[in-house]
Amino acid sequence: MSDLLVINQLSAAYGQAIALEDVQLRVQPGELVALLGPNGAGKSTLLKVISRALPARGTLQFQNQSLHDFSTEQVVGLGICHCPEGRRLFPELTVLKNLQLGAYLRNNRQQIVQDLEKVYALFPILRERSDQIVSTLSGGPQQMVAISRALMGAPKLLLLDEPSVGIAHRLKMEIFTAIRRICDDGVAILVAEQDAQSALQIADRAYVLEHGTVAQEGTAASLQEDDRIRKIYLGVA
Ligand SMILES: Nc1ncnc2c1ncn2[C@@H]1O[C@H](COP(=O)(O)OP(=O)(O)OP(=O)(O)O)[C@@H](O)[C@H]1O
Ligand SMILES: [Mg+2]
Numbered sequence: 001m002s003d004l005l006v007i008n009q010l011s012a013a014y015g016q017a018i019a020l021e022d023v024q025l026r027v028q029p030g031e032l033v034a035l036l037g038p039n040g041a042g043k044s045t046l047l048k049v050i051s052r053a054l055p056a057r058g059t060l061q062f063q064n065q066s067l068h069d070f071s072t073e074q075v076v077g078l079g080i081c082h083c084p085e086g087r088r089l090f091p092e093l094t095v096l097k098n099l100q101l102g103a104y105l106r107n108n109r110q111q112i113v114q115d116l117e118k119v120y121a122l123f124p125i126l127r128e129r130s131d132q133i134v135s136t137l138s139g140g141p142q143q144m145v146a147i148s149r150a151l152m153g154a155p156k157l158l159l160l161d162e163p164s165v166g167i168a169h170r171l172k173m174e175i176f177t178a179i180r181r182i183c184d185d186g187v188a189i190l191v192a193e194q195d196a197q198s199a200l201q202i203a204d205r206a207y208v209l210e211h212g213t214v215a216q217e218g219t220a221a222s223l224q225e226d227d228r229i230r231k232i233y234l235g236v237a
Contacts, residue, residue, distance in 0.1 A: 002064070004029045004157055004188050005050070011059035012049050020056065020212045027157060027190055032045055032183040034199040034220065036233060037209035043192035044085045047159045047211065051075055051082040052125040052192070065118040072235035077105055083163070086194075087146040091135035095126055098145050102152030110116070112152070117184075119148040122178050140171030147175070151182065158182065160191040163199060176202050196233035200224050208233070 005027040012020040020042045027033050035043050049055040054070045060067045062078060070078065081102075090098050103112045120127040125146040129137065134145055143163055150158055163179065164172045172195075180202040182223060183189050193199035200206060200220045208229070209217040216229065223229045230236040 003027065003061075004063060004232050006059060006061040007046075007050075008059035010049065010056055010060060012047075012054055012056035013043055013189050018212060020049065020076055022213055023058070023209075024066040024214060025207055025217075027188050029188055030126045030158070030183065030186055032180065032191070032202060032204050034203035034206035035190060036194075036197075036206055037215075039194070041209040042212040043209055044161050045212075046085075046130070047082060047084070047161050047190070047192055050159060051080055053082075073105070076153050078222075079154065080159065081150040081153035081155035081157075083146050083150040083161060085165075087142055087159040089142060089146055092133060094131050094133055094135070096130040098149050099126070099130075099152050102149035103154075106154060115152055115154060119151055119176060121150060122181060123149075126133055133134060140167045140175070143171075144177060146151070147178070147182075147224045149186075155187055158187050158189045160189060160190055160193075162194060164193065172198065179206070193208075196229070197235075200234075 002028045007023055007025040010020060023046060037043055045054065049056040052067060052070055052075050056105060062080060068074060101114060103173055106112055124146055125141055126148060129141060134142060147160065147163060162174055176198050179191060191199060203220040205219050206223050207214050230233040
């Protein structure tokens with residue numbers, strides 16, 4: 001199967017400060033890939049580079065097409081939707097309005113309505129709260145809105161940045177289960193996550209970023225068995 005996303009020898013910097021160096025990563029259609037690593041490793045930076053929010057050097061291809069000449073808006077049109085760190089919702093707007101804004105580049109109204117139904121099936125609480133102002137929701141439901149807003153862009157590749165951060169355990173499990181369902185429904189996913197244990201439970205494969213470069217990669221099963229991963233990221237002796 002040909003790769004959906006191909007990254008080779010990729011580097012990026014904030015001014016003089018190098019944040020990514022010689023990164024190689026691939027995502028195949030329908031795959032759920034986790035991006036693990038400690039604080040400051042470069043996970044968010046890599047997602048920002050893919051969604052063209054930050055310039056980079058090296059190979060960055062989506063469906064065999066270089067993304068370097070595309071704007072952030074154009075990559076959404078290609079089918080790359082980014083649910084960023086910190087969610088970046090419109091806090092004073094309703095849940096429904098936030099979801100509709102996720103579809104702002106699309107014009108097939110029937111398809112948009114169908115996708116809204118899919119999102120409500122995935123997170124039933126969002127249907128109940130569709131008229132509620134987002135800032136009055138707690139963290140878990142806000143994260144569900146953020147993921148769903150990205151889904152409303154009809155992604156082929158969904159980029160999720162730390163979907164579980166600051167969320168109560170029960171809701172966290174619900175969110176991870178939903179992420180797996182989204183993937184099983186045919187959307188490839190690249191998810192940056194500090195909670196390696198939960199991420200490896202749902203992922204097909206994972207990359208471990210350390211100091212801006214890929215330190216390890218493999219199937220989720222092989223990384224769960226790996227001594228170094230177990231010690232550093234899974235807290236198992
Ligand atoms: N806007 C910015 N300006 C300057 N440096 C930045 C900026 N954003 C991130 N960095 C630096 O780039 C490096 C990678 O940061 P990044 O946010 O990608 O890490 P991360 O793996 O997402 O970490 P976390 O788990 O804390 O979210 C860090 O050294 C960070 O300090
Ligand atoms: Mg981050």
